[in-house]
Amino acid sequence: MEAIMFFILALMSVGGALGVLISKNPYRAAMWMVLSFFGIAGLFVMLHAQFNAMLQIIVYAGAIAVMIMLVMMVMDRRTIEGLKRFNPQPIWPALIGVALLADLGFIAYKFKIDLSNAGKNLTLNGSNTQMIGEVLFKHYLLPFEVTAIILLVALIGAVVLTKKDIN
Amino acid sequence: MEVLIAVIKLIIVVVVLSVYVMYATWYERKVIGHMQQRIGPKRVGWHGLLQPIADTIKSFWKEDVIPDRADKPLFWLAPVIAAAFPFAAAVAIPFAPPLHLANGKVFYFSVFHSKIDILYILAMLGLASFGVLMAGVASGGSKYAFTGSQREAAQIVSYEAILALALLNPILMAHSLSIEGIVEAQRHLWFVFYQPFAFVAFVIAMIAATARVPFDLPEAEPELVAGHMTEFSGLKMGLFFFGQYVLIFVVSALASIVFLGGWTGPVLPGVVWYWIKILAFIFMYTWFWGTFPRYRYDQLMDIAWKALLPLMILNILWTGFALAVGLPVF
Numbered sequence: 001m002e003a004i005m006f007f008i009l010a011l012m013s014v015g016g017a018l019g020v021l022i023s024k025n026p027y028r029a030a031m032w033m034v035l036s037f038f039g040i041a042g043l044f045v046m047l048h049a050q051f052n053a054m055l056q057i058i059v060y061a062g063a064i065a066v067m068i069m070l071v072m073m074v075m076d077r078r079t080i081e082g083l084k085r086f087n088p089q090p091i092w093p094a095l096i097g098v099a100l101l102a103d104l105g106f107i108a109y110k111f112k113i114d115l116s117n118a119g120k121n122l123t124l125n126g127s128n129t130q131m132i133g134e135v136l137f138k139h140y141l142l143p144f145e146v147t148a149i150i151l152l153v154a155l156i157g158a159v160v161l162t163k164k165d166i167n
Numbered sequence: 168m169e170v171l172i173a174v175i176k177l178i179i180v181v182v183v184l185s186v187y188v189m190y191a192t193w194y195e196r197k198v199i200g201h202m203q204q205r206i207g208p209k210r211v212g213w214h215g216l217l218q219p220i221a222d223t224i225k226s227f228w229k230e231d232v233i234p235d236r237a238d239k240p241l242f243w244l245a246p247v248i249a250a251a252f253p254f255a256a257a258v259a260i261p262f263a264p265p266l267h268l269a270n271g272k273v274f275y276f277s278v279f280h281s282k283i284d285i286l287y288i289l290a291m292l293g294l295a296s297f298g299v300l301m302a303g304v305a306s307g308g309s310k311y312a313f314t315g316s317q318r319e320a321a322q323i324v325s326y327e328a329i330l331a332l333a334l335l336n337p338i339l340m341a342h343s344l345s346i347e348g349i350v351e352a353q354r355h356l357w358f359v360f361y362q363p364f365a366f367v368a369f370v371i372a373m374i375a376a377t378a379r380v381p382f383d384l385p386e387a388e389p390e391l392v393a394g395h396m397t398e399f400s401g402l403k404m405g406l407f408f409f410g411q412y413v414l415i416f417v418v419s420a421l422a423s424i425v426f427l428g429g430w431t432g433p434v435l436p437g438v439v440w441y442w443i444k445i446l447a448f449i450f451m452y453t454w455f456w457g458t459f460p461r462y463r464y465d466q467l468m469d470i471a472w473k474a475l476l477p478l479m480i481l482n483i484l485w486t487g488f489a490l491a492v493g494l495p496v497f
Contacts (some may be wrong), residue, residue, distance in 0.1 A: 025238070027238075027241070027301075027304040028241065030236075031241070031297070031301065034294075034297065050281060050282070050283050050286075050309075051283055051286070054283055054286035054287055054289075054290050055189070057290035057293065057294065058286065058289055058290045058293055058331075061290075061293065061294055062289075062290060062292075062293025062294060062296075062327060063293070063324060063327070063328075065297075065298065066293070066297075066320055067294060067324060068322055069300050069304075069320055070317070070320040070324065072316040073303070073304075073313065073320060074317065097479060106330070129283065129344060164235050
């Protein structure tokens, strides 16, 4: 039962990610991405990390994917259709992809991943909201704040760049 | 056994909400009629009580028109998503206070129950907007539909943030994300008295998040025909209405649980209090419909980003400070 659920969710996340790459229509690609996020959120739920799962949906599917859709809707229709979907230099990204795949395969080999464990909850104690809060705001407060400031800088940088473009 | 109970609950929720949606349209037309000194539906059945049934049957037999240039799969998917995710949010809303059984177990009157109910409902509300977005994209370049869903996207992104920030204050005070925990924390005094600003912000944001008057920009009739629903007909359009009315029920229940103490209240039993509060919010929607003119688009954005967002952040800072130093009035 758990294994079946796991494979359905895995199919959703991987298939969704593939759909983003393959679909020609950018709006459909965004929808595939939402499906992929949904699958990942399901995997979080299977790991008893419901808080992460819900944040995954709220932040990525509910906010970021909507933002992407919004940006595509505000852009000119012909601009979107004229965009190139593939990089003219495919070799380097392909190499990076192969390296990542090899890395994942190596990890899978090293840790002897057993497929009969698929879908079983192997976390120690489950995770909950309070524990995440304690780890984030007690042990890793400084890195957390630094991340927040980096994101703010990126935001302001984007505003500055687009303002310059208009002038 | 548990699965069986969950399936039965699910069927009951779907049936109850479907009937609710049918009669919500009747109720809305009736109330808005009296507010405008008309009578409202009167011909079909006693005081028009059979009108929603007639409307439902009519929408089944309407011709289903699909534009030639429409993106067919998305065109089919859009109404389904617009109706499915509000229902997904509604399964976490309890229909009555939990029942403590004799053998120590607790029977919940919601299909889905977890420690993070509020986050789950917020997530499903966020996903519900994809139905509208997809409708605009799938309508094959219809300008009205496209503009409508574009507006909806911007509006949802702005007001979901306000909705979540307004909910954060009661969550901070209750130290819990579950519906039971939040209601339990309000046994002595409802959160609306501790957090009046958050309550007002929540009410504004919930009307905007369901795209109703005065924030019904996505389907503003004089400008956009019917907004994202322009190209949809028959049962497909009915599904959009379904989604919207279920969404109204969900946010009304959420507001009454988080700010008005859910099923706590003097004298009357809990269930009665709970439904009085929910129905009051649903009435409020109709009341606003009959009273307020529509906001302009820039005003809509100004309210969210220039007024409500800074105020809510200040409110959260104050709540956090008060909780940290242990002030008696939070």
